Amino acid sequence: MAMDIMTSPVVAVGPDSILDEVCDLLVTRGLSAIAVIDHGALLGIVSEEDLIHRAEIGTAAPRRSWWFRLFGNNTALAANYLKSHSVHVTDVMTRQVITVSLSTPIEEIAALLEVNRARRLLVVNSERVVGIIARADLVRTLVSARKSLPSKISFHDDASIRREIIAALRSEAWPSIGEADVIVTNGVVALWGGYLSEQERKASLVLAENTAGVRAVDDHRVPFDIAYALV
Template identity: 40%
Template sequence: MQANDVMTQNVITVEPDTQVRDIARLLLENRISAVPVVNAEGRVLGIVSEGDLMRRVENGTDQHKSWWLKSIFAGANDAGSYVKSHGRKASEIMTPNPLTIEETMDLGDVARLLEKHHIKRVPVVREHKLVGIVSRANLLQGLASAGPQPSESPADDRAIRDTIIREIEDKAGVRIGGINVVVENGNVELWGLVDAKEQRMAAQVAAENTNGVKRVENNLNLAPRGVGGF
């Protein structure tokens, strides 16, 4: 399997000038833990994660911070740390120039890349433009779905996956950002979080009605309120 077999498509992104408060709200509302920062051409400039936001302390509000946050930032007095902790825009607090991968990279190579660089996710690019993102959770989903490998991976699996994703997003009324679809030899597995039981069933029906699908395993769970995603 390759990166484009498990990657999350329709990635939620921010622009370099997006305000920190808006980024935090975006992470919470979409139950995700990081967003790529892209320019007008769709090129990946950086990534803002929950960790980057935790390093930020607003001027004049230290008295409202918990003691452990104060202790973390007590020694952060160099220029770089100052920008990270006081910046108000994505471009100021992001991790710049992140690693990216091509959509055809083998999942084994993706896993080794994440392990080697101690990162949780990696943007997927096509001709230098963002087309998806692969997280550790996506890799586990691919591993859980993988059966005996055929001599040649069926090209139809990717067409089936794209069709299901479009159906869920455009017609089923379900936000695709919290869902991942994995297809292996026509067998479909749905992973991620949805807001209601009706959405869980709608995603399953969308998959079952797609030509070429042999079986659907619905692993979607209801999202606890206030709990972030991966």
């Protein structure tokens, strides 16, 4: 859940803060984003992405031609100028912030980050910001999970290895390999038959390799188009 992987407390500034304060916090604390909070209420977030296009470093959007200024979107042009020239946090921050609750599952958090192409999201409880989760937090969770995995059993009888592989194949939607195409001898898995794609071939190899007791995998399969041509 979110409460298990979030970073807390969240470093934040108020709506009256200026850009210098935010930059100092980002640099001195090694952060990538800072929340903007007013009396506990989340207003927005200032991240590294918000500071990429700034007039001070010559990366602000170039001035448009008179034709574009005449027929372009006045609101968007003015907003871009504010973001690249203003020193007020409320002008620079991003107001659309993804939030989750303390009990939001990790898989939902990963999906939100991916779908929204976001680098982080905030955790709220009773409308108060209580934590922040970045992509790096998911990586750290992965590292911890892998370290806690039980070590592979050095010996497993061939019949149980085969049953586990077949059960794992059945639980997935992508395999085209049949039960008869899986043979296990002395911990060595032999895969026969065909496959529809290179991605499927590699995925089934990983599935077999990750099965407890497997010593090696011998892949004798061929692409289905070749298999059909040989019939």
